Amino acid sequence: APGRDLAGSNSNSLANLGWNKGMHRKSNLHTDYKGKHYEQCGYDTKGKQKPSHSVSVRRPFPLSHGTTTLGFIFQGGVIAAADTRASAGGLVACPAVHKITPIHSHLVVTSSGSGADCMLWERILTREIRLYQLRHKRRLSIRGTAKLLSLMLHPFKGTDVCVALTLCGWDKLIYVCSDGARLQGDIFSVGSGSPYAYGVLDRSLSWSLHKEEAILLAREAVFRATHRDAYSGNNVDLFHVTAEGWRQRQREDLKEEYYRDMEKRGIFNRNITVWSL
Known part of the structure; x- marks a missing residue:
């Protein structure tokens, strides 16, 4: 609607969608690397490697196997x-x-x-x-x-x-x-x-x-x-x-x-x- 300011109520909606006031897409790359991706790659949230010999990756489904x-x-x-x-x-x-x-x-x-x-x-x-x-x-x-x-x-x-x-x-x-x-x-x-x-x-x-x-x-x-x-x-x-x-x-x-x-x-x-x- 005319007369509405992007810095007003719409700014919150834009922020929720991942855009800043200049209509540029925000980057969550740094946040992702410091969070979830660091942990999946064997690092903590500060970027330091965990003291582990093997990195465990969750399987999408349980895989049972057997033998004799x-x-x-x-x-x-x-x-x-x-x-x-x-x-x-x-x-x-x-x-x-x-x-x-x-x-x-x-x-x-x-x-x-x-x-x-x-x-x-x-x-x-x-x-x-x-x-x-x-x-x-x-x-x-x-x-x-x-x-x-x-x-x-x-x-x-x-x-x-x-x-x-x-x-x-x-x-x-x-x-x-x-x-x-x-x-x-x-x-x-x-x-x-x-x-x-x-x-x-x-x-x-x-x-x-x-x-x-x-x-x-x-x-x-x-x-x-x-x-x-x-x-x-x-x-x-x-x-x-x-x-x-x-x-x-x-x-x-x-x-x-x-x-x-x-x-x-x-x-x-x-x-x-x-x-x-």
């Missing part, structure tokens, strides 16, 4: 086994990942947790073990390796880093978690399918198992877990670690184990072709 890995000791060495399914919530992200990684000739590591975190820390561990060997002209022991990994992971306790590694040497089995926990034992199973795998292992595992019996037991434990756990499945990888080094078995499709189990029960026969109209 196991390892146990018997009179013939150590058996390590795992499925090959990588899951992201209800999605099968990859059906053929490698969850057992050789670190050196006498040590393999089973991994569970976030796929990216596990791959990163396995590479870091491999590098540190190699550097130790070059400096000291000898290989770091399994206990020393577990202690080193635990010390490296401990500063990330309370962050979103999710790593659970089982170190399988030829005579030792040590579990290391991303909060720095370090446990030694004769049998470990980690992941969403571990309760089912433990049920099979606790029933049949003994020190006096022969090599083929131990391999069959590990394969059956992974199969039973993947049969009940939706986050595990596809194939089974299996390593046998002895004083001579590790040896990998050929990857096997778990559906073959399923068919063998059904035939054993007399429920299914693959040699019979069923025709349907």
